[in-house]
Amino acid sequence: MFKRLVPGVRTLGADDLGIGVKAAAAASHASSSPDAPDIPADHPMIQEIIRLAKMFGGVILSGPPGTSKSFFAAAAGQVLAGYSDQRLRFVQFHASYQYEDFMLGFRPKNDGGFTFKEGPFLKLVRDAATDPGNTYVLVIDELSRADVGRVFGEALTYVERTKRELQFNIANGDKITVPTNFVILATMNPFDRGVDEVDAAFERRFGKITMDPDRELLDEMLTDNGMDEALKARVLRWFGRINSHANKNAAAAVGHAYFATATDEASLTDIWEYQLKYVVQRAFRRDEPTREAFDTAWQHIFQAPEAPPVEPAGVDSGERA
Numbered sequence: 001m002f003k004r005l006v007p008g009v010r011t012l013g014a015d016d017l018g019i020g021v022k023a024a025a026a027a028s029h030a031s032s033s034p035d036a037p038d039i040p041a042d043h044p045m046i047q048e049i050i051r052l053a054k055m056f057g058g059v060i061l062s063g064p065p066g067t068s069k070s071f072f073a074a075a076a077g078q079v080l081a082g083y084s085d086q087r088l089r090f091v092q093f094h095a096s097y098q099y100e101d102f103m104l105g106f107r108p109k110n111d112g113g114f115t116f117k118e119g120p121f122l123k124l125v126r127d128a129a130t131d132p133g134n135t136y137v138l139v140i141d142e143l144s145r146a147d148v149g150r151v152f153g154e155a156l157t158y159v160e161r162t163k164r165e166l167q168f169n170i171a172n173g174d175k176i177t178v179p180t181n182f183v184i185l186a187t188m189n190p191f192d193r194g195v196d197e198v199d200a201a202f203e204r205r206f207g208k209i210t211m212d213p214d215r216e217l218l219d220e221m222l223t224d225n226g227m228d229e230a231l232k233a234r235v236l237r238w239f240g241r242i243n244s245h246a247n248k249n250a251a252a253a254v255g256h257a258y259f260a261t262a263t264d265e266a267s268l269t270d271i272w273e274y275q276l277k278y279v280v281q282r283a284f285r286r287d288e289p290t291r292e293a294f295d296t297a298w299q300h301i302f303q304a305p306e307a308p309p310v311e312p313a314g315v316d317s318g319e320r321a
Contacts, residue, residue, distance in 0.1 A: 045209075092141040272298055
């Protein structure tokens with residue numbers, strides 16, 4: 001997966017992307033695997049994200065779970081920020097995330113009382129304003145999990161590319177600008193409850209890339225993992241079948257990244273027992289026959305088709321008749 005490397009091009013590993021063991025204490029976007037593969041900086045998806053970021057000032061990667069959204073957002077952020085930890089920040093939105101967390105607010109002190117603290121948006125914007133020759137990147141995971149209007153506040157208007165460098169007041173009365181060298185890369189699940197609000201807020205402000213379950217990418221991934229060809233073909237058949245239901249049942253979408261560790265029947269059994277089984281149950285909780293059909297279809301992945309019977313030597317079709 002993602003290993004078509006080009007000589008002389010820097011590749012990014014898990015720690016480069018801030019998702020490995022070394023970076024665990026420094027970054028909090030946790031949706032990518034610690035054993036994430038290397039990816040070339042000139043990968044077409046990375047280059048498309050960079051192109052749109054320069055055009056719009058922000059890019060949203062939208063797709064169901066397991067479609068590599070966070071992986072690509074982190075990788076593109078590293079490239080845009082010139083691989084500088086000082087110019088790259090990660091934030092994960094959630095239902096209780098607020099303006100005070102994102103922009104500025106008071107935080108409790110260990111010895112009692114409160115202290116004023118800038119949030120990641122305000123800090124990175126101010127850093128970017130003092131360093132116009134470099135790009136600063138804020139990666140937001142799970143954008144649709146929070147009330148984006150409440151979180152961004154007055155800044156929501158000024159992240160738009162046409163309004164960059166215009167002064168506006170924040171909650172404490174300070175005047176700031178969102179500089180042109182500040183970029184937001186965000187991920188979201190289009191089936192989250194807050195998606196309508198996100199679309200209304202960002203549809204004309206940012207570029208948007210749809211990340212769908214990718215059969216071709218899954219095929220490449222399983223081949224790289226050394227999976228037996230016949231077993232791989234049955235996995236791909238099941239993958240295509242369940243994702244064909246996503247048009248009428250969005251919860252049925254299964255991303256290719258679920259299979260990142262799939263190598264053989266044992267690993268597929270683990271993936272089913274501890275992840276995919278629950279995806280299927282949730283997607284078809286009101287459609288028991290379909291759920292049972294997908295359960296059965298999964299079990300058929302492990303059953304090689306029976307070989308045709310071997311005819312005794314010297315017996316032709318006429319003699320059988």
